[in-house]
Amino acid sequence: MSRILVAAGLFVVLAGEAVAAPQCPSEVDTQQQLTAAVPGWRDLRSKTPHRFSQVTFYDGQPAEQVSLAPDATRKVRDREVSTWQFANTSERRVWIECGYAGTSISLAQELPAGTKSCSVSYNPKVRLSGLPRIEQLECK
Known part of the structure; x- marks a missing residue:
């Protein structure tokens, strides 16, 4: 019986930990091409990877364009930390969008x-496509 109580207690403690939120892939590969040739010009393709450069949270699906502003931004040592709080009162779900440098994907x-x-x-202090580099993303 005591083993069951210990296991149940451990479950309750672990249930309060961080939610396994999606992590944005650090980079993506894309295939881009011109929709029409440009007279007198030759198209070239860069082999530079498209690195994770921005994150947006939405109230509902991203196609609805209801992006959320951070509730707080604070300076921690030499970093800036922005935090979004999500109220579970809405029937709409929160979505995350991961953006990548050098592509519209x-x-x-x-x-x-x-x-x-x-x-x-x-x-x-480190910029990627004009934006400060994201060093950590954590959801709870």
Whole structure:
């Protein structure tokens, strides 16, 4: 009987831990091409990878364009940390969109049910496509 109580207690403790939120892939490969040739010009393709460069949270599907602003941004040492708080009062779900440098391709996914907040840590001293580099993304 005591083993069952210990196991049940461990489950309750672990249930309060971070939600397994999606992690944006660090880079994506794309195939881009001109829709029409440009007279007198030759098209070239870069082999530079498209690195993860921005994150957006949405109230509902990204196609609806209801992006959420961070609830707080604070400076922690030499980093900036933005935090979004999600109220579970809405029937609409929160989505995350991962953007990549040098391409219009992005990836989107619905956050798991029960996600209460996400924090993004930026390094303002290092820039990628004009934006501060994202160093960490954590959702709870």
